[in-house]
Amino acid sequence: MPPARRESSVLHLDLDAFFAAVEQRDKPSLRGRPVVVGGVGPRGVVSTASYEARKFGARSAMPTSEARRRCPAGTAFLGGRFDAYRMSSQVVMELLRDLSPVVEQVSVDEAYVDLAAGPPRDLTPAGLAALAEDLMERIQVATGGLTASVGIATSKMMAKIGSELNKPAGMTLIEPGTEQEVLGPMSVRAIAGVGPATAARLHAFGVETVADLARVSEGDLVAIFGLAQGASLTRLARAEDNRQVESQREAKSLSVEETFDVDIADPGALERELDLLVARLASRLGRAALFGRTTTVKVRQHDFSQVTRSGTLPWATGDPAVIGRQARRLLGAIDVSAGIRLLGVGVSGLTTHAQEELELGEGLFAVDLAISTEVEVPDSIGALPGGARVVEPPERRHTPEVADGVEWRPGADVHHEEYGAGWVWGSGLGRVTVRFEGPRTAPGPVRTFASDDPALAAGDPPDWRDG
DNA sequence: TCTGGGGTCCTAGGACCC
DNA sequence: TCTGGGGTCCTAGGACCC
Numbered sequence: 194m195p196p197a198r199r200e201s202s203v204l205h206l207d208l209d210a211f212f213a214a215v216e217q218r219d220k221p222s223l224r225g226r227p228v229v230v231g232g233v234g235p236r237g238v239v240s241t242a243s244y245e246a247r248k249f250g251a252r253s254a255m256p257t258s259e260a261r262r263r264c265p266a267g268t269a270f271l272g273g274r275f276d277a278y279r280m281s282s283q284v285v286m287e288l289l290r291d292l293s294p295v296v297e298q299v300s301v302d303e304a305y306v307d308l309a310a311g312p313p314r315d316l317t318p319a320g321l322a323a324l325a326e327d328l329m330e331r332i333q334v335a336t337g338g339l340t341a342s343v344g345i346a347t348s349k350m351m352a353k354i355g356s357e358l359n360k361p362a363g364m365t366l367i368e369p370g371t372e373q374e375v376l377g378p379m380s381v382r383a384i385a386g387v388g389p390a391t392a393a394r395l396h397a398f399g400v401e402t403v404a405d406l407a408r409v410s411e412g413d414l415v416a417i418f419g420l421a422q423g424a425s426l427t428r429l430a431r432a433e434d435n436r437q438v439e440s441q442r443e444a445k446s447l448s449v450e451e452t453f454d455v456d457i458a459d460p461g462a463l464e465r466e467l468d469l470l471v472a473r474l475a476s477r478l479g480r481a482a483l484f485g486r487t488t489t490v491k492v493r494q495h496d497f498s499q500v501t502r503s504g505t506l507p508w509a510t511g512d513p514a515v516i517g518r519q520a521r522r523l524l525g526a527i528d529v530s531a532g533i534r535l536l537g538v539g540v541s542g543l544t545t546h547a548q549e550e551l552e553l554g555e556g557l558f559a560v561d562l563a564i565s566t567e568v569e570v571p572d573s574i575g576a577l578p579g580g581a582r583v584v585e586p587p588e589r590r591h592t593p594e595v596a597d598g599v600e601w602r603p604g605a606d607v608h609h610e611e612y613g614a615g616w617v618w619g620s621g622l623g624r625v626t627v628r629f630e631g632p633r634t635a636p637g638p639v640r641t642f643a644s645d646d647p648a649l650a651a652g653d654p655p656d657w658r659d660g
Numbered sequence: 661t662c663t664g665g666g667g668t669c670c671t672a673g674g675a676c677c678c
Numbered sequence: 679t680c681t682g683g684g685g686t687c688c689t690a691g692g693a694c695c696c
Binding site for chain 1: 661662663664665666667668669670671
């Protein structure tokens with residue numbers, strides 16, 4: 194870990210009531226009025242409430258139905274225009290990158306800047322105040338009137354706390370050495386990683402403030418909360434936070450999910466929803482040029498309990514057919530009979546390399562392996578069509594790492610012949626898995642043929658190299 | 661009209677391998 | 679031969695964040 198900073202060189206920026214502010218900027222009739230952006234359906238929740246709406250008690254994460262009860266007639270409830278938010282967000286992030294190359298975007302409306310990584314600058318209180326004022330002014334001009342709040346301190350935690358202290362359109366500098374006096378009287382909820390559950394457990398021990406927490410020994414905290422969280426609480430309660438500002442973080446997972454207006458119990462209807470979700474997920478994977486190994490299906494039951502099922506393939510895929518088959522299998526292992534309110538699907542184990550899997554019907558198959566390195570045939574083989582020859586599986590066995598081999602899974606009752614540099618044909622039922630080397634941006638030349646294909650019926654592999 | 665959508669990290673147990 | 683231990687991978691669930 195890097196050493197603790199001696200100067201206040203971490204800046205945290207938070208756009209004020211961001212979604213609502215964009216709506217008020219773009220629609221003058223909304224200015225000065227309560228605006229709530231979020232889900233507008235029967236099960237929606239609030240993303241952002243304008244400051245006018247907050248006066249009536251509307252809050253982020255509150256059910257929209259509750260916000261409707263609290264807010265007066267004339268309150269605007271809007272579904273959100275994420276492209277517009279993204280555009281303004283990008284404008285702001287560019288301004289931050291003018292300050293320093295090390296900008297960590299936490300979300301669409303929030304970022305950290307490592308001022309020490311930028312050009313040399315005046316880090317005295319006066320210099321930082323001028324920097325923040327200039328930044329906030331430039332954000333207002335560049336975005337057409339959006340305001341931001343800024344915190345500057347010696348660590349990410351204190352900078353974030355600072356940006357909260359003078360919202361909206363405020364700036365707070367927490368000077369080096371004053372962290373404890375600022376932090377000590379605050380609720381433990383001010384600490385990163387302390388949510389409702391942890392706060393409740395601390396409360397049971399009589400710990401309310403950060404100063405209370407700082408008096409608890411690390412041994413006790415580790416015994417209660419486990420190694421990672423116990424150690425983290427110990428350090429953060431003493432305002433010891435040397436987490437780096439990280440400008441480039443790679444995605445670890447991608448997921449999509451949907452809450453239904455009414456619970457769904459019908460398996461057929463759920464499979465149709467699942468297919469739609471998988472299509473959205475695969476399209477996002479494709480745009481990001483990513484492939485994943487592990488598929489996870491998530492279900493929120495009617496009673497809000499959550500169940501996940503996951504499965505991992507030998508290699509990564511971006512194919513909606515493959516992900517969809519995995520997802521349907523995983524969903525099948527979940528009891529949905531009482532009705533579910535949410536269905537989701539995600540992929541993790543992301544790479545920039547791909548593998549494809551083909552579903553074969555019963556009968557003969559032929560697979561062009563021109564750019565592939567491996568074929569897998571499943572254990573169960575259905576009845577072979579008339580005339581198909583059956584030979585012993587080849588003796589060749591390769592580990593998946595072998596680049597030029599053909600691997601036959603034990604029990605596969607197929608025959609295969611290799612022609613030239615690489616394709617295989619045989620008969621079987623089930624799956625053929627084809628692994629591609631290197632990044633793949635377009636579908637490869639993989640073709641399957643039904644058992645009634647004349648070329649196969651003739652006993653010869655079709656010559657598709659002409660095609 | 662109770663409770664979104666998209667993420668991250670951690671823990672614990674079991675399988676498997678050395 | 680028996681027993682034990684460590685490391686890694688996978689799965690499921692939970693807490694947390696914006």
